[in-house]
Amino acid sequence: xxxxxxxxxxxxxxxxxxxxxxxxxxxxxxxxxxxxxxxxxxxxxxxxxxxxxxxxxxxxxxxxxxxxxxxxxxxxxxxxxxxxxxxxxxxxxxxxxxxxxxxxxxxxxxxxxxxxxxxxxxxxxxxxxxxxxxxxxxxxxxxxxxxxxxxxxxxxxxxxxxxxxxxxxxxxxxxxxxxxxxxxxxxxxxxxxxxxxxxxxxxxxxxxxxxxxxxxxxxxxxxxxxxxxxxxxxxxxxxxxxxxxxxxxxxxxxxxxxxxxxxxxxxxxxxxxxxxxxxxxxxxxxxxxxxxxxxxxxxxxxxxxxxxxxxxxxxxxxxxxxxxxxxxxxxxxxxxxxxxxxxxxxxxxxxxxxxxxxxxxx
Amino acid sequence: xxxxxxxxxxxxxxxxxxxxxxxxxxxxxxxxxxxxxxxxxxxxxxxxxxxxxxxxxxxxxxxxxxxxxxxxxxxxxxxxxxxxxxxxxxxxxxxxxxxxxxxxxxxxxxxxxxxxxxxxxxxxxxxxxxxxxxxxxxxxxxxxxxxxxxxxxxxxxxxxxxxxxxxxxxxxxxxxxxxxxxxxxxxxxxxxxxxxxxxxxxxxxxxxxxxxxxxxxxxxxxxxxxxxxxxxxxxxxxxxxxxxxxxxxxxxxxxxxxxxxxxxxxxxxxxxxxxxxxxxxxxxxxxxxxxxxxxxxxxxxxxxxxxxxxxxxxx
Numbered sequence: 310x311x312x313x314x315x316x317x318x319x320x321x322x323x324x325x326x327x328x329x330x331x332x333x334x335x336x337x338x339x340x341x342x343x344x345x346x347x348x349x350x351x352x353x354x355x356x357x358x359x360x361x362x363x364x365x366x367x368x369x370x371x372x373x374x375x376x377x378x379x380x381x382x383x384x385x386x387x388x389x390x391x392x393x394x395x396x397x398x399x400x401x402x403x404x405x406x407x408x409x410x411x412x413x414x415x416x417x418x419x420x421x422x423x424x425x426x427x428x429x430x431x432x433x434x435x436x437x438x439x440x441x442x443x444x445x446x447x448x449x450x451x452x453x454x455x456x457x458x459x460x461x462x463x464x465x466x467x468x469x470x471x472x473x474x475x476x477x478x479x480x481x482x483x484x485x486x487x488x489x490x491x492x493x494x495x496x497x498x499x500x501x502x503x504x505x506x507x508x509x510x511x512x513x514x515x516x517x518x519x520x521x522x523x524x525x526x527x528x529x530x531x532x533x534x535x536x537x538x539x540x541x542x543x544x545x546x547x548x549x550x551x552x553x554x555x556x557x558x559x560x561x562x563x564x565x566x567x568x569x570x571x572x573x574x575x576x577x578x579x580x581x582x583x584x585x586x587x588x589x590x591x592x593x594x595x596x597x598x599x600x601x602x603x604x605x606x607x608x609x610x611x612x613x614x615x616x617x618x619x620x621x622x623x624x625x626x627x628x629x630x631x632x633x634x635x636x637x638x639x640x641x642x643x644x645x646x647x648x649x650x651x652x653x654x655x656x657x658x659x660x661x662x663x664x665x666x667x668x669x670x671x
Numbered sequence: 672x673x674x675x676x677x678x679x680x681x682x683x684x685x686x687x688x689x690x691x692x693x694x695x696x697x698x699x700x701x702x703x704x705x706x707x708x709x710x711x712x713x714x715x716x717x718x719x720x721x722x723x724x725x726x727x728x729x730x731x732x733x734x735x736x737x738x739x740x741x742x743x744x745x746x747x748x749x750x751x752x753x754x755x756x757x758x759x760x761x762x763x764x765x766x767x768x769x770x771x772x773x774x775x776x777x778x779x780x781x782x783x784x785x786x787x788x789x790x791x792x793x794x795x796x797x798x799x800x801x802x803x804x805x806x807x808x809x810x811x812x813x814x815x816x817x818x819x820x821x822x823x824x825x826x827x828x829x830x831x832x833x834x835x836x837x838x839x840x841x842x843x844x845x846x847x848x849x850x851x852x853x854x855x856x857x858x859x860x861x862x863x864x865x866x867x868x869x870x871x872x873x874x875x876x877x878x879x880x881x882x883x884x885x886x887x888x889x890x891x892x893x894x895x896x897x898x899x900x901x902x903x904x905x906x907x908x909x910x911x912x913x914x915x916x917x918x919x920x921x922x923x924x925x926x927x928x929x930x931x932x933x934x935x936x937x938x939x940x941x942x943x944x945x946x947x948x949x950x951x952x953x954x955x956x957x958x959x960x961x962x963x964x965x966x967x968x969x970x971x972x973x974x975x976x977x978x979x980x981x982x983x984x985x986x
Contacts, residue, residue, distance in 0.1 A: 341782075341941035342874060361939070362876075371876070372908035446793055447702065542709040544733065544883035548939045551878045562906035573906040578878070582892030629792055632880045632937030633729060634701035634708040 310483050312476040313493035314500065320473055323492050324400060325350045327485075331396040334367055336360045345399065356401045356439060356468070359448075363406050363554035363626065364399050368430045369413065371551075372575035375426070375561070379569040392426050397434040398485070401466075404459040405450045405622040407438045409554035411461060415616045416557060435481050436462030442507060444514040447625025449638060452518035455622055458508035467504050474500050518641050523613035525648035526606060533598075535647055539640060540601035542633050547578035549627035549635075550604065555620045558584070579603045605640055675774070676723055678840045679745060682771055683718040686743050692769055696734055697745040698727040704797040705781060705806060709734070721745070725779045725799050725817070730933040732886040735763045743769035747778070748830030749931040752964025753886040755835050756927055759967050760974070762889055772836025776844035777817065777825040779804055780932070782941050783852050787815035802847070818849035822932050823945060826851065835967075853943055868947070872913040874940045881917075881944055884937035887924040895919060921947050926955040926971040929964045 315323065327333045328350045335354030337346035344362040348354055374390040410431065417424035418431060441448075441457035450456060458467060463482035467474045474496055477483040486493060521529075529535060550556040560577035564570055577584055579600050586592040594600045612620035621637075628636050672680075683695040699710030699720045707727040712718040723745065731744055732753035744750060751772060757763045776799075785791055788806055796807040803814045825846045832843040856863065879897075882888045895903045896916045903919070904912050928948045935944040955961055959972035 339874075342939075372906060446795075541711045542734075544880070544937075546880040546883035546937070547878040548876075548880040548937075551876050552939060564906055575906060575908065581879075581897065583897050628702060630939035632884045632939075634703065634706045636702045636708075638702075 310477045310486065312474055312496045312501065313486065314472055314496045315475050315493050316472050319492040321353065323489055324348060324352075324354065326489050326492075327398055327400070330488075331398055333398045333400050334364065335400040345402075348400070354401055359403055359405075359441075359445060359624065359626075361626070361630070362552060363409065363624065364402055365406075365409065365413075365554050367397070367399060368410060368434060369417070369427050369557060369576075372573055373426065375572045375574050377569070377571045378565075380567070390426075392429055395433070397430075398437060399434060400437045401439045402436050402462065403441060403624070404438055404457060404461055405448075405455055405624040406554050407436050407462040408450075408455050408459060408622045409624075410436065412555050412612075412616070412618055412620055412622070413557050415618075435464070435485060437464040437482075437485070438462035438466065440465065440467040440504075440508065441511050442468050444511050445625060445629075447628045448515055448623060449518055449625065450623035451512050451515050452520060452641075453619045453621045453623045456508065457511040457515075458504065467507060469500070469503065469507075474504050518638060519645045520609065520619070520641050521645045521648040523610040526610040526644060527614075529644060529648055530602070530606065532647065535644075536598040536602045539605075539643065540598040543580075543597060543601055543635055544633055545580050545582070545597040545600065546632065547580050548630045548632060549637075550578040550580055551576060552626045552630045554622060554624060554626070555608070579607070605644070609641075609644075672722075673724075675841045676721065679723055679771065679773070680718055680721050682838065682840065683712055683721055683743065684715050686769060687712065687714060687718060691741070692743040693740045695721070695743040695745070695771075696731050697721040698723065698729065698731075703791065703794055705779070705784065705791045705794050723773060725777060725804070725821075726797060728778050728781070728822075728933075728936050730884070730886050730931045732757065733884060733933065735768060735886075736889045737891075739767070741767045741769070743771055746770050746772050746834065746836055747775040748828055748834050749775075749778075749824070749929065749933075751835040752830065752929040753931065755964045755967045756929060756971070757886065757889075759970055760927065765967075770836040770838075772834035772839040774834075774839070774841030774844045775825075775828075775846075777821040777828075777846040779817075779820050780822040780852065781936060782943075783820040783822075784815060786852075787820055788813040816849075818847035821847050821849065823851045823853075823949075824930055824932050853946055855946070868914060868917075869910050871942050872917060873910055875913045875917070875942060876940060877908065877913065877916065878939065880937040880939060881934035881942075882920060884933045885920075885924065885928075886931075886933070887927040887929075888920065890923075895923075917944070917947065921951045924948065925951045926959065926961060926973045927963060928952060 324333060328348055333348040334345045335348045336343060336356060336358055338355040338358060342362060343355060343358050343360040345360060345364040345367060376390055377388045379386045414431065417427040438461055444457060460478055463479045464485055465476045465478055475493060477486050558577045558579060559574050561572060561574050563572050585594045594603060608620040686692045686695060693713065695712040695718060697710050697712060698707040700722055701708035705726050707722060709729050709731060710721060712721055730749050730753055732750045735757060754770060758765060791806060793808050794806050798805050799817060802817050804817050804820055806813050826849055828846050882894060896919060904915055930945060930949050930952050932945045938944060955972060961972045
């Protein structure tokens with residue numbers, strides 16, 4: 310299907326029509342935080358922002374019941390938890406957030422053991438992506454494989470000011486547009502050229518960061534000094550991982566008795582002490598620098614080795630939300646230098662050579 | 672660089688080069704000029720990056736219970752009071768800490784600043800100009816009265832001339848006078864509070880940034896809400912469980928919290944936690960006539976039990 314044009318007024322009509330047939334979630338600016346909220350007919354989404362909270366939780370819930378169990382005369386009865394039925398649309402999702410789902414799909418959908426709740430929600434949710442007309446100071450998608458105009462999701466849109474260029478990327482996307490065909494008009498080759506100009510302009514606003522290869526970063530694993538220095542000011546809270554669109558670690562907990570109860574699955578964070586603590590009390594990542602190492606290497610080394618992509622989309626939320634303003638780009642810069650065997654210069658925090666270091670959290 | 676920063680850097684370099692401390696904990700510039708970042712200076716080069724301005728909001732004393740080396744720490748009245756409280760509780764060793772007291776004229780509350788001038792995410796420059804905070808966003812200078820955006824805690828700070836320290840840098844400064852950010856109605860009863868907190872805690876994502884940024888929350892990896900042995904909270908994530916966590920934390924830091932606002936500033940969801948802690952703090956002041964962070968030789972009132980208290984309670 311060729312790209313089409315929709316006016317801003319018609320875009321709002323389109324959103325209203327979508328709310329009649331499915332649940333529509335779109336960016337919403339609250340007083341304190343911005344997030345993806347369900348749109349009711351007539352609501353105007355805040356399409357010009359990168360939400361503080363990513364839409365991850367719409368597909369991969371922060372906490373959800375997986376099943377209930379009950380002991381009876383015949384043994385143990387297991388009842389799978391059901392998920393919300395019906396189709397959903399995430400409208401105005403940014404390319405970085407849309408890309409994050411394609412990365413997490415590799416783990417939860419395209420694997421030997423698919424994660425059924427995630428996979429099912431993913432299947433029944435269409436993504437209508439809105440390309441970026443500007444870049445935040447914390448954006449770096451172009452350095453991690455994405456782009457501000459990446460064609461990802463089911464439908465792709467770009468704001469031309471007063472009108473939008475719209476393109477279906479999948480059969481689901483085509484169906485969504487066809488259902489409201491009268492709202493769209495034909496696009497011209499000039500529109501295509503304009504979209505490329507905008508994409509290039511926005512991309513050029515972001516610095517290109519040097520990122521060391523997965524293999525070289527993995528070799529940094531044993532450089533304790535590097536990780537201790539890197540994590541010195543980190544408080545070891547979970548703000549970065551909970552606001553990260555790609556972090557997908559989870560924990561499973563039961564509530565109930567030996568006779569009946571529920572099993573829940575919820576987000577976990579590698580920054581928490583309990584993350585790796587095993588039965589019997591052994592904790593291979595007791596010190597917080599080891600947990601910081603896990604967060605960084607998982608995203609920039611292990612995931613790359615296993616799935617072929619960096620597991621970071623460059624949205625910059627971890628940088629914006631960190632209570633101590635820790636900047637992930639510092640890690641990328643210092644690790645790139647460290648793997649080259651050159652002296653590393655932490656932005657603002659280079660300790661003296663050979664000084665004894667003890668800041669482990671026990 | 673202002674005069675105060677020059678003196679701070681000189682003192683830090685002196686301490687490091689004489690070998691008196693292995694690190695000086697202070698603040699440095701971060702990616703955003705309205706948010707300073709904690710800086711561990713271990714050599715001259717890094718010490719020269721130390722800054723001090725009204726955007727240095729982190730309470731640095733949070734790092735002290737984790738360290739076991741001799742360090743110097745830059746101390747606003749907030750850090751100084753936290754240090755006194757930690758000493759009173761025996762959580763830090765006085766010999767291992769060199770306290771550089773700082774004349775503080777008040778710290779900007781990012782939440783209030785954003786309410787006044789809009790998002791600070793794209794700020795390229797920020798400074799205090801006379802009585803105004805000036806932030807440059809997209810080439811436009813946005814202004815807010817300092818008194819309107821200063822932390823509530825600063826408005827009632829009486830510590831400028833008696834900061835607990837080994838050396839004092841700068842002359843005692845004047846903090847602005849103004850109104851608290853959130854005014855609680857006089858007739859606020861339990862129902863009002865329940866509704867208020869239910870709404871605020873609804874957006875809590877349980878990242879525990881409040882806890883980790885809090886100098887009084889030193890249980891660290893043994894926090895009751897994440898205990899793997901005893902289950903004090905349910906695995907569910909709902910308003911009731913979230914309230915349980917925050918109420919538990921508020922009660923646990925009662926009589927130990929200096930109300931510095933570090934928890935609230937750390938919160939990525941902008942939950943007004945200081946209000947909760949001030950309410951509990953008011954009760955402690957009323958019941959025990961105790962001010963946290965004033966004396967290092969008095970244990971916090973909820974840490975011990977007096978027989979007279981039992982008699983007084985009439986049970």
